[in-house]
């Protein structure tokens with residue numbers, strides 16, 4: 001049994017070979033974002049490998065598509081796409097909870113502004129067609 005250490009946090013989690021990192025992070029009750037439920041579609045479950053990258057599965061095509069080579073080269077991974085492949089410890093840095101919340105709020109704000117703009121355009125269209 002290996003350990004998954006979280007940078008800046010006191011308590012590591014036990015992790016077995018073959019375990020998915022997203023599952024391990026959620027089971028350890030650590031903050032991580034996901035909008036696609038671990039399907040490798042949203043790119044929100046990113047984290048950084050601090051130590052032990054050789055103990056993880058290599059980055060796959062979805063990670064390359066969603067993160068890009070530069071971020072992969074800097075040690076970023078998608079939690080839902082990475083698994084422990086060797087029985088050895090890994091240390092990761094997760095995004096701060098405040099950053100996760102801010103990104104989510106920014107996304108909702110963008111969606112709300114877009115919806116309001118669409119509603120305004122529809123109202124104006126209706127008024128023009130009445131004249």
Ligand code: FES
Nearest residue numbers: 040042043045080
């Ligand atoms: S949870 Fe969506 S890409 Fe990992």
